Amino acid sequence: MDWFPQASLVEFEIAERQTLALAEAMPAEKFSWRPDTARSVSEVLVHIAAGNFFLLAAAGRTAPVEIYGNLAVTGPDAWQAFARRNDELEKTMTEKPAIVDFLQRSFQAVRESLNEKDGVSFDVPHMRNIYMRLLAHAHEHMGQMIAYTRVIGLPAPWHDWRPDRRTT
Numbered sequence: 001m002d003w004f005p006q007a008s009l010v011e012f013e014i015a016e017r018q019t020l021a022l023a024e025a026m027p028a029e030k031f032s033w034r035p036d037t038a039r040s041v042s043e044v045l046v047h048i049a050a051g052n053f054f055l056l057a058a059a060g061r062t063a064p065v066e067i068y069g070n071l072a073v074t075g076p077d078a079w080q081a082f083a084r085r086n087d088e089l090e091k092t093m094t095e096k097p098a099i100v101d102f103l104q105r106s107f108q109a110v111r112e113s114l115n116e117k118d119g120v121s122f123d124v125p126h127m128r129n130i131y132m133r134l135l136a137h138a139h140e141h142m143g144q145m146i147a148y149t150r151v152i153g154l155p156a157p158w159h160d161w162r163p164d165r166r167t168t
Contacts, residue, residue, distance in 0.1 A: 004122040008131050009114045015138035016107040018158070019048060022145045023103055025157035028096040033152060041148055043090045045099050048141045050086035052106035055134045057082060059127060061113055064105065110134065 023045050034040035039047060053063045068085055093099055114131070122128055146156060 004128060004131070005114045008135060009111065011135050012107075012110060012114065012138060015135070015142045016111075019045075019138065019142045019145060020100070020103060020107070021157040022142070022149055023096075023100050025154065026096075026149065026152075030152055030154075031094060031096055031099070033148070035148070035151060039090070041145070042094050042096075042099055044141055044144055044148070045103055046090045046093045047086070048138060049099075049102040049106035050089050051137050051141075052110050052134065054082055054086060055130055055137070056109055056113055059113065059130045061109065067102075 026041060031042040031045075032040050034043070053068070057063050063082070067089070068082070089102075093102065122131070149156060
């Protein structure tokens with residue numbers, strides 16, 4: 001399974017690069033915008049970062065104590081406590097600088113995990129499943145942020161590679 005971490009990292013870095021570009025290009029005053037009853041911009045971005053830490057914890061990595069404290073429960077109660085904390089973060093973390101930092105930290109933690117040579121065993125099927133979920137989750141919500149950006153009336157913060165669709 002030597003190929004899996006590297007292939008995952010390539011795909012993950014696409015989601016990381018584009019999500020961070022979207023977060024950084026989004027004006028701070030738009031972080032509270034939401035379509036109808038869906039998550040707001042800030043809630044989606046926090047959800048991505050919190051999801052990264054949740055899935056890394058499922059893979060045996062320790063979540064940042066300064067954000068998650070010492071979740072002193074085990075088994076299913078631990079996952080419920082983690083999910084409650086993530087829900088709380090989505091509602092309370094609303095400032096752009098803190099959210100961008102949280103995203104960057106979570107993306108860095110994922111990259112470190114994928115680059116670790118002696119840490120995760122990708123020969124274990126459930127580990128591959130966790131990392132596949134992590135990739136799918138990152139790309140899913142990156143797409144959501146692209147849609148939000150367009151609905152708000154902002155361009156994607158990168159050039160379209162298709163010459164017939166370039167605006168600049």
